[in-house]
Amino acid sequence: MKRKSAAPISVLIVEDHPTFRMGLAALIESQADMTVTAQFGSGEEVLAAYARGIASVILMDLRLPGMGGVEAIIGLVARDPGVRVIVLTTYEADEDVFRAMQSGAKSYLLKDMSTEEIAGTIRAVHRGGTEIPPRIAERLAARAQREDLTAREREVLQALVRGRSNKEIGAQLCIAEETVKSHLKTLFAKLKVRDRTDAAISAVRQGIVHLE
Known part of the structure; x- marks a missing residue:
């Protein structure tokens, strides 16, 4: 394992699949400037345990048992408007992207993206940026043109x-x-x-x- 920097980026993971969650945690821990401070398997768990300062960046799966990722993001933003959430999911459906970003997420990554893309996005969001992959940004712009359904x-x-x-x-x-x-x-x-x-x-x- 790489030696950690003096003040690594603290990352909290919300993902209901243990195997993927463990792999993601290992990926983050392999970065010299990052560390995993907490892991949860549901939106309810992270909201119950969340306190401002618990992590610099939160990686949030959208498809969670019970409370969905979007609802969890809304709850986190209500408690801490400065929270930095990156949606990490298998899906890239327009509505999922749109709802997550509208709810306060700072970025949207697909689970099959490379280690470099995931780590780079975490760094960008930690610095205060809003990082969205080009193909996701294009679909998000197209979705914004469609009228909302009642x-x-x-x-x-x-x-x-x-x-x-x-x-x-x-x-x-x-x-x-x-x-x-x-x-x-x-x-x-x-x-x-x-x-x-x-x-x-x-x-x-x-x-x-x-x-x-």
Whole structure:
């Protein structure tokens, strides 16, 4: 192991998969200017234990059991507006990126990125920067141009992706079938698609709806 610098960057990891978490911790500890100060497996755990100064940078997985990564980021920012969070995830869906950055994350890294990219981003965020990979930045800019969906539109879209008919969606949401059709018309316009199939594909591809 490399000899640590006098004041290494302290990193906190929030990741529910133990094997990946251990590998990530080893990667960080291999850097002479970094050290891991704490590790948690859920958003609830990190919020319960978080105190200002516990770490310089937090690496946050988005897909966590119970409370999701975005909700955990919102909670951390509410407690400490200066908190520096880097989202680290397998996914690069537009909606996930957008929600994480809107919630206060400073960067967004994919888990298959190199050691140099991950370490470099941690250093940049520690210095106060906002570091986003070019391909992620392009998709984030495109997402910002799309109108936000209402809560009801998201419910309709979720049901559509699960193969529900208009009648079934209406019964599930306790709304008229004509109201469902009206919501779908608005959804198609916002997503810039022509039909139900394209809407379902777009919703999953962009991360608006997740198939568990």
